[in-house]
Amino acid sequence: MASASGHNKEYFNKEAASYDSKHGKTLDQIIEEIRARLDFIGVDWADEVDDGDDNLDGKDAESGGVSGQKKTVRLLDYACGTGVVSRALAPYTTQCVGIDLSENMVAAYNTRAENQGIAPSEMRAYQGNLCSPEDPTPSAFASPEFFDFDVAAVGLGFHHFDDPALAARRLAARLKTGGVLVIIDFLPHEKMDTSHAATPTVTHHGFSEEQIKRIFEEAGVGKDFALEEAAVVFFRQAEGQPSIKRRIFFARGTKA
Ligand SMILES: C[S@@+](CC[C@H](N)C(=O)[O-])C[C@H]1O[C@@H](n2cnc3c(N)ncnc32)[C@H](O)[C@@H]1O
Structure with a gap:
């Protein structure tokens, strides 16, 4: 089977300019769903640093940092698009790094961040692909950042x-020990009909809990695995086509 990457790049390059306005309500709903699951995701978020249990030397007992100083919490937003996950989690992290196959999605992500006055050191996306079978560590993404x-x-x-299991392994390799992988995607659904322009970009018609659990375990991020069903959302299609309805899940697992 031919790789879906080419179709994805072409399709999302075309979609980038209208993505946020076309799916505005749905994306707002997804941001709400993400923020409602901060505890479920289970990261020690940046706004939770100062719990008042200072040692005599002014260090926070748990974080080891100077009391009142924000600890660092770094997010890799993979297949970031225009930055929905980054926007949802920005208040709870200190740095959001996006990577996406589509250069136009990346440009939209960066323009939005710049327009909001956010420094590139805090929120920046890069064009690239961490899921190429031939290239485990692309040179553009080989540095410690x-x-x-x-x-x-x-x-x-x-x-x-093309290969979500490979993607999970590549993302797990980017996590620190104790870091968390989060997948937000669709539960199993009917096949899309071929009249949808997006059809060639879709390689999987949703995922079952068993599939996702296995993928997390095989990638080494199966510790404290949990999957939770979230909202039903609707995605607008081209003019004249009915919106598509999807059941969303959140899955999380920790790198042991
Ligand atoms: C439906 S959009 C989701 C964008 C964003 N994460 C969101 O929630 O709105 C899917 C994104 O995946 C990107 N994508 C598809 N295949 C990819 C790959 N192999 N590596 C990186 N990005 C990819 C597309 O370019 C597109 O921006």
């Missing part, structure tokens, strides 16, 4: 990947 993340997330990207 692309490793040791506290959390790596894929929002609605997993069903576009």
Whole structure:
């Protein structure tokens, strides 16, 4: 079977300019769903640093940091698109790094961040692909700034990947020990009919809990695995086509 990457790049390059406005309500709903699951995701978020249990030397007992100083919590937002996951988690992290196959999605992500006055050191996306079978560590992403993340997330990207299990392994390799992988995607659904322009970009018609659990375990991020069903969402299609309805799940697991 031909790789879906080419179809994805072409399709999402075309979609980038209208993605946020076309799916605005749905994306707002997804941001709400993410923020409602901060505890479920189970990262020690940046806003939770100062619990008042200072040692005499002014260090926070748990974080080891100077009291009141924000600890670092770094997010890898893979298949970031225009940055929905980054936007949802930005208040709870200190750095969001996006990576996406589509250069136009990446440009939209960065323009949005710049327009909000957010420094590139805090929120920046890069064009690339960590899921190529031939290239485990692309040279563009070989430097330390692309490793040791506290959390790596894929929002609605997993069903576009040729090999989600490979993607999970590649993302797990980018996490620090104790880091968390989060997948937000669709539960199993009917096949899309071929009239949808997005059809060639979709490699999986949703995932079962068993499939996702196995993928997490095989990637070494199966510790404290949990999957939770979230909202039903609707995605607008081209003019004249009915919206598509999807049941969303959140899955999380820790790198042991
Ligand atoms: C449905 S969009 C989701 C974007 C964003 N995460 C969100 O939740 O709105 C899917 C994204 O996956 C990206 N994508 C598809 N295959 C990819 C791959 N192999 N590596 C990186 N990004 C990929 C597409 O370019 C697109 O931006």
